[in-house]
Amino acid sequence: MSTRRQRHRPLPPSVVELSGSYEHELVHTRGVRLHVATAGEDTNPLIVLLHGSFSGWFEFSEVIEPLAAAGFHVAAVDARGYGMSDKPPGTAGDGLRTATGDIAGLILAMGHDNAVVVGSDTGGAIAWTLAAQYPERVAALVSISSAHPTDLRRAIAARPWNFPWLLVRSTFSRLPASVLCRIPGLIPMAYRRQLRLNTDGRFQQTPAFDEVLELRQKSAEIGNALPAIVRNNRLLTAAVPLRSLDGKVAAPSLLIHPDVRAWRHLTIRSQSRVSGPVSTAIVPRTKNLPQLEDPAVLVAKIVDFLGRRL
Numbered sequence: 103m104s105t106r107r108q109r110h111r112p113l114p115p116s117v118v119e120l121s122g123s124y125e126h127e128l129v130h131t132r133g134v135r136l137h138v139a140t141a142g143e144d145t146n147p148l149i150v151l152l153h154g155s156f157s158g159w160f161e162f163s164e165v166i167e168p169l170a171a172a173g174f175h176v177a178a179v180d181a182r183g184y185g186m187s188d189k190p191p192g193t194a195g196d197g198l199r200t201a202t203g204d205i206a207g208l209i210l211a212m213g214h215d216n217a218v219v220v221g222s223d224t225g226g227a228i229a230w231t232l233a234a235q236y237p238e239r240v241a242a243l244v245s246i247s248s249a250h251p252t253d254l255r256r257a258i259a260a261r262p263w264n265f266p267w268l269l270v271r272s273t274f275s276r277l278p279a280s281v282l283c284r285i286p287g288l289i290p291m292a293y294r295r296q297l298r299l300n301t302d303g304r305f306q307q308t309p310a311f312d313e314v315l316e317l318r319q320k321s322a323e324i325g326n327a328l329p330a331i332v333r334n335n336r337l338l339t340a341a342v343p344l345r346s347l348d349g350k351v352a353a354p355s356l357l358i359h360p361d362v363r364a365w366r367h368l369t370i371r372s373q374s375r376v377s378g379p380v381s382t383a384i385v386p387r388t389k390n391l392p393q394l395e396d397p398a399v400l401v402a403k404i405v406d407f408l409g410r411r412l
Contacts, residue, residue, distance in 0.1 A: 118160055126139055131210075131211045144213055152225030158318075159180045226247070235349065247300070250372065264363060290319060301394065350375060354381075355379070
């Protein structure tokens with residue numbers, strides 16, 4: 103077999119089975135097994151961590167143990183089709199309904215009635231929609247540089263110049279995975295570009311940047327993962343049922359975002375969607391991925407918020 107063919111052989115899910123102060127489990131929900139990295143006593147309040155389109159559970163590997171030490175049962179999830187979770191074929195019904203249903207079912211399957219739901223990027227879109235549609239399952243919402251899909255779609259329509267990268271993502275995510283694979287160098291370029299756009303320049307000068315990028319790119323090469331990654335990208339601005347367009351979030355909510363023009367504008371929309379207590383926070387010297395850039399400060403912000411609200 104040629105070297106070229108060997109380089110393109112799909113990788114096994116075990117490439118993201120990292121070792122650390124957590125356990126790897128498979129949780130059965132809605133006919134699939136979702137992989138979670140867990141820590142903490144299962145009698146403690148549950149925190150569910152939801153990653154973005156270009157990542158996996160490992161996005162939160164540095165915050166799992168500190169959150170567990172703060173008194174929580176922590177579960178970092180591989181979304182359906184990602185990492186070590188099951189990868190069923192996509193169907194026409196795949197979308198926010200499937201994604202939110204998976205997490206609502208996972209919370210129950212882990213022995214809890216509700217959870218603090220933390221979401222970044224498309225994980226944040228899922229978290230927002232879950233909080234609006236399954237209020238009984240969400241004790242609190244922590245949104246990391248993310249928004250309800252309806253609010254993000256409206257913000258892009260109102261001020262498209264604030265969201266050029268998201269417009270590019272939205273356009274390419276409408277193409278089939280088989281087409282994207284045939285565009286030379288597109289996927290590695292997209293992964294590097296996304297990480298650079300969403301992290302502070304100081305983080306980009308550290309070895310951690312290259313380590314994260316390599317792990318993210320490996321996760322994209324897991325067998326049968328790419329179609330799910332493409333579908334997941336569509337969730338950022340996915341349509342929700344008409345009755346849910348302006349659905350309110352009653353759970354206490356913490357909105358974490360950088361102090362930049364696009365997020366200042368979008369946060370106004372997000373705050374108006376929350377009918378319960380809402381707080382905002384900034385993790386200094388980070389952009390959109392504080393769970394990678396400064397996990398210790400992110401944990402401190404979350405724990406402080408939950409200590410005041412729960």
